[in-house]
Amino acid sequence: MSGEFDFIQTYLSDRQMNRKDVHLSLGDDCAIVKAPENVRIALSTDTLVAGTHFLANANPAWIAHKALASNLSDLAAMGATPAWVSLALTLPTIDEPWVKSFCDAFFELANYYHIQLIGGDTTKGPLSITLTVQGFVPEDNALTRDGAQIGDWIYVTGQLGDSRAGLEVILDENQRHKPFASELEKRHYLASPRILVGQALLDLASAAIDISDGLIADLGHILHRSEVGASLNVEDLPCSKELLDFCYSSRVAQQYALSSGEEYELCFTVPEENRGSIESALAHTGTLVTCIGQVRTQGIFEVLHHGKPVDWQLSGYDHFKA
Structure with missing residues (x-):
């Protein structure tokens, strides 16, 4: 595999049906999306680092599931409906069996929750995964941390x-x-x-x-x-x-x-x-x-x-x- 663009084409492109609210996703400088009326967008970003959040020799399918599930959990805590995700993946080398297993599990979970990969980055370095998820919440009706009252x-x-x-x-x-x-x-x-x-x-x-x-x-x-x-x-x-x-x-x-x-x-x-x-x-x-x-x-x-x-x-x- 010769480089980043081959990596994207082989493992990340054409893995999902395009959501109707995604006008432009992988392959350009930015993604272009459109939110429905009367909603707000909830966003969350998390980084998982080898040696801190998982062992480098762990099952790559499990790592992918953990990375996406932990970000989706942030949306769940706000009552949000998942929509889009960006993935920044840093790899020491392109280990094709590892990457295939990781991507297969990632897209399996993403498709289950109807969340589309719309962009991100790949680079060489110590193994780490950064995800930004975005979802919809009804206008003025998100769950937050500051509403608990005595007696609840x-x-x-x-x-x-x-x-x-x-x-x-x-x-x-x-x-x-x-x-x-x-x-x-x-x-x-x-x-x-x-x-x-x-x-x-x-x-x-x-x-x-x-x-x-x-x-x-x-x-x-x-x-x-x-x-x-x-x-x-x-x-x-x-x-x-x-x-x-x-x-x-x-x-x-x-x-x-x-x-x-x-x-x-x-x-x-x-x-x-x-x-x-x-x-x-x-x-x-x-x-x-x-x-x-x-x-x-x-x-x-x-x-x-x-x-x-x-x-x-x-x-x-x-x-x-x-």
């Missing part, structure tokens, strides 16, 4: 803690003898962005965020922006059977659920008057949703086990402290 109920989607267990398996071969180690490793990479849940919550939730740095840290962002506090009930945290078996302890599994990063589930708050509508509104998504606590006055942040405080000294993930 705190919910999460899915099951929490699996990603941290999977990361331990990836980083420590000695963990591979534990129950469900391979399954948890797979779950670390293959999260399901909660797009349908976010859309269904637009008229029900008061605030939302996706769990990328750990429940403790990400809920903390909602509390800070909304100027409120919270109490959480650890016995209500949704932990998978696989995580419980892997940890050999419900207490350890609950600690994982509170601190595990890269879950890409949603944490959201719901006013009392909307609480009865949650189950029916989300029924079509097929997603587990669990109430784990309640919003309190500012300055209160308590983690309770059957009503009694626990002091586990947990925190989320910080890229510059890791």
